[in-house]
Amino acid sequence: xxxxxxxxxxxxxxxxxxxxxxxxxxxxxxxxxxxxxxxxxxxxxxxxxxxxxxxxxxxxxxxxxxxxxxxxxxxxxxxxxxxxxxxxxxxxxxxxxxxxxxxxxxxxxxxxxxxxxxxxxxxxxxxxxxxxxxxxxxxxxxxxxxxxxxxxxxxxxxxxxxxxxxxxxxxxxxxxxxxxxxxxxxxxxxxxxxxxxxxxxxxxxxxxxxxxxxxxxxxxxxxxxxxxxxxxxxxxxxxx
Amino acid sequence: xxxxxxxxxxxxxxxxxxxxxxxxxxxxxxxxxxxxxxxxxxxxxxxxxxxxxxxxxxxxxxxxxxxxxxxxxxxxxxxxxxxxxxxxxxxxxxxxxxxxxxxxxxxxxxxxxxxxxxxxxxxxxxxxxxxxxxxxxxxxxxxxxxxxxxxxxxxxxxxxxxxxxxxxxxxxxxxxxxxxxxxxxxxxxxxxxxxxxxxxxxxxxxxxxxxxxxxxxxxxxxxxxxxxxxxxxxxxxxxxxxxxxxxxxxxxxxxxxxxxxxxxxxxxxxxxxxxxxxxxxxxxxxxxxxxxxxxxxxxxxxxxxxxxxxxxxxxxxxxxxxxxxxxxxxxxxxxxxxxxxxxxxxxxxxxxxxxxxxxxxxxxxxxxxxxxxxxxxxxxxxxxxxxxxxxxxxxxxxxxxxxxxxxxxxxxxxxxxxxxxxxxx
Numbered sequence: 001x002x003x004x005x006x007x008x009x010x011x012x013x014x015x016x017x018x019x020x021x022x023x024x025x026x027x028x029x030x031x032x033x034x035x036x037x038x039x040x041x042x043x044x045x046x047x048x049x050x051x052x053x054x055x056x057x058x059x060x061x062x063x064x065x066x067x068x069x070x071x072x073x074x075x076x077x078x079x080x081x082x083x084x085x086x087x088x089x090x091x092x093x094x095x096x097x098x099x100x101x102x103x104x105x106x107x108x109x110x111x112x113x114x115x116x117x118x119x120x121x122x123x124x125x126x127x128x129x130x131x132x133x134x135x136x137x138x139x140x141x142x143x144x145x146x147x148x149x150x151x152x153x154x155x156x157x158x159x160x161x162x163x164x165x166x167x168x169x170x171x172x173x174x175x176x177x178x179x180x181x182x183x184x185x186x187x188x189x190x191x192x193x194x195x196x197x198x199x200x201x202x203x204x205x206x207x208x209x210x211x212x213x214x215x216x217x218x219x220x221x222x223x224x225x226x227x228x229x230x231x232x233x234x235x236x237x238x239x240x
Numbered sequence: 241x242x243x244x245x246x247x248x249x250x251x252x253x254x255x256x257x258x259x260x261x262x263x264x265x266x267x268x269x270x271x272x273x274x275x276x277x278x279x280x281x282x283x284x285x286x287x288x289x290x291x292x293x294x295x296x297x298x299x300x301x302x303x304x305x306x307x308x309x310x311x312x313x314x315x316x317x318x319x320x321x322x323x324x325x326x327x328x329x330x331x332x333x334x335x336x337x338x339x340x341x342x343x344x345x346x347x348x349x350x351x352x353x354x355x356x357x358x359x360x361x362x363x364x365x366x367x368x369x370x371x372x373x374x375x376x377x378x379x380x381x382x383x384x385x386x387x388x389x390x391x392x393x394x395x396x397x398x399x400x401x402x403x404x405x406x407x408x409x410x411x412x413x414x415x416x417x418x419x420x421x422x423x424x425x426x427x428x429x430x431x432x433x434x435x436x437x438x439x440x441x442x443x444x445x446x447x448x449x450x451x452x453x454x455x456x457x458x459x460x461x462x463x464x465x466x467x468x469x470x471x472x473x474x475x476x477x478x479x480x481x482x483x484x485x486x487x488x489x490x491x492x493x494x495x496x497x498x499x500x501x502x503x504x505x506x507x508x509x510x511x512x513x514x515x516x517x518x519x520x521x522x523x524x525x526x527x528x529x530x531x532x533x534x535x536x537x538x539x540x541x542x543x544x545x546x547x548x549x550x551x552x553x554x555x556x557x558x559x560x561x562x563x564x565x566x567x568x569x570x571x572x573x574x575x576x577x578x579x580x581x582x583x584x585x586x587x588x589x590x591x592x593x594x595x596x597x598x599x600x601x602x603x604x605x606x607x608x609x610x611x612x613x614x615x616x617x618x619x620x621x622x623x624x625x626x627x628x629x630x631x632x633x634x635x636x637x638x639x640x641x642x643x644x645x646x647x648x649x650x651x652x653x654x655x656x657x658x659x660x661x662x663x664x665x
Contacts, residue, residue, distance in 0.1 A: 014655060087467055091257055
């Protein structure tokens with residue numbers, strides 16, 4: 001299985017509003033694939049559909065060889081999703097939250113222990129994991145959630161604006177975590193409107209605007225194609 | 241099951257907050273404190289009152305009246321003052337509450353059947369419960385004096401007949417009939433007893449429904465606001481289990497909270513309830529009429545209560561989905577509070593059987609009405625309406641759970657909020 005996600009002619013309507021107008025793309029195994037575009041372009045809708053939260057209005061989506069409409073439960077066993085600006089249960093301690101989430105992925109206490117050890121390594125929160133999440137800063141919460149998303153070694157990790165709302169230092173740390181841990185076999189679908197972040201993280205990029213994918217390629221290919229020095233310039237050229 | 245228990249534990253942990261514990265302890269202490277004050281006031285009000293009397297007549301009749309008043313649970317104290325003004329001034333200075341002045345020529349006028357006024361003075365020094373409840377003391381004293389004098393007069397005129405036989409030649413032998421059972425006793429006492437035994441039920445039910453529903457709606461709103469729901473919906477767990485875990489945890493915490501509130505409430509209201517006499521005779525009447533709850537009655541009532549709570553919780557889950565944030569959630573709770581309050585007040589202040597058919601149907605359609613009506617029906621042995629009520633609540637609960645699970649299993653869990661937001665715009 002070299003293709004982890006295959007999307008063909010995906011459309012999504014909210015009543016009369018067309019959020020996605022027939023997009024197609026695929027994600028290869030071990031690849032970081034990014035959707036970039038302005039607010040309201042359809043990035044989050046695409047991610048939510050692949051994360052089994054929303055159902056497509058039209059089109060075909062296969063995740064890990066499972067049909068999204070027919071077998072969403074199977075897909076959920078092998079993916080993890082981190083929504084934009086997500087929070088965690090404020091009344092739980094960090095370690096309790098990780099343990100709570102880990103128990104959904106394995107009944108074996110040894111596996112759960114491994115997940116937690118991995119999560120501790122990713123989050124690097126030390127003793128603060130024994131404190132209630134309500135006392136965490138935004139950056140700490142984000143690291144905890146990222147650790148939660150990556151600890152079970154999912155085959156596909158979906159990250160929506162992973163550094164949204166974070167300061168420079170925390171953003172850098174989160175990016176490094178993603179880069180470091182995805183190389184262990186997981187594939188990543190991420191969205192951002194921070195083009196520089198995408199250029200740093202992604203293997204391939206899809207440019208999306210008003211529910212349509214305008215172009216797909218590696219950052220290098222796209223920059224060469226549009227004779228641009230960075231992805232921001234590429235995007236400007238594409239939407240022109 | 242393992243995943244469900246994991247989820248259930250998390251839900252319970254999330255609900256037991258420091259604020260919840262503080263609020264429960266505070267409310268319990270508040271009720272206990274209020275109950276204690278109430279108890280003291282009631283004790284003061286029911287204690288025997290001291291009545292000061294200025295006898296300006298000094299006749300044998302006035303002395304007889306004064307002596308006999310002691311038999312009516314009144315403490316009598318005679319004032320030795322030369323006139324009314326001096327007695328009033330003395331009473332004012334010495335915090336005396338009741339003063340009676342027997343005028344001169346009292347005996348003469350009475351024996352001539354001319355009628356005579358006794359001046360009574362009540363000194364109001366506060367407006368507390370004990371002060372208001374002692375306002376009837378004067379009437380009680382006057383009626384006691386009248387009784388003493390009339391008995392005395394009747395005895396002197398018709399010495400061979402008991403004055404009571406003359407004054408009340410007809411006596412009431414009271415019987416109470418409930419369905420096909422008859423027992424000798426006072427209907428007022430029977431009604432008071434049943435009322436005192438069942439007063440807690442509507443309060444408990446209302447509290448549990450409102451408390452648990454509020455928890456579910458708030459928990460849902462918090463999940464949406466913090467976007468933890470989106471994460472939860474992508475983990476490998478059945479969506480129905482998410483719905484049930486939220487309902488069960490809130491029901492459990494709601495039950496405990498209501499229990500603690502009720503303990504406090506019982507302390508508070510206990511003093512009023514204890515006023516209802518439960519003599520051996522009354523107990524026999526209650527038993528003869530079958531008005532005490534049997535084990536079977538408790539089970540039926542429990543089933544009815546439980547189903548009403550489940551209906552409220554499933555309704556709260558659906559409303560919680562609509563709530564965009566905690567603030568909206570607090571507004572939406574009114575949609576559960578209102579239909580709970582209607583049967584609550586109806587059960588306390590009126591009888592649904594006296595309603596017109598359309599009004600009855602409206603009450604029956606509210607699922608929370610049935611446990612409020614169940615107690616009365618159990619005591620009266622009307623099991624058919626209870627059964628219909630239970631079946632109706634099972635049906636409503638099943639429909640609501642199906643709706644809730646469908647919402648959770650589809651886009652609606654996220655989109656309903658969007659549509660709601662659009663509507664508000």
